[in-house]
Amino acid sequence: MKQETLNFFEKVYEVARLIPYGRVTSYGAIAKYLGATRSARMVGYAMNGSGGKDVPAHRVVNQKGLLTGKHHFDGTNLMQQLLESEGIKVIDNQIQNFDEVFWDPSNTL
DNA sequence: CTCTTGACTGAGG
């Protein structure tokens, strides 16, 4: 079975869906989980196709806990609103207690 | 096939 590139997006979607409620993860963590540590950008790029899917892209942020992808959401503060709605404190696009809400897919293995 | 872009990360100053 050779569907690596094809599954790349699918894998990203799966991992994103595995993110528990009230938790967040980074692109690099997902990328590493997929074995593509250097392809963290691809994770975010794949998220472009997450629209219309059950992928909680708002739970995915960069390693700094900064909502870098909020610009891709419909509104301007929609991503922050969703995170806060899950109990995550977000101030100025920056997730508070990031180390506490951080969820590593590799840790779940 | 070549060039550009991108929701990133790590290293260096």
Next chain:
DNA sequence: GCCTCAGCCAAGA
């Protein structure tokens, strides 16, 4: 701790 440069990989034109 903040800013800048370079590397990596995949998709689109």
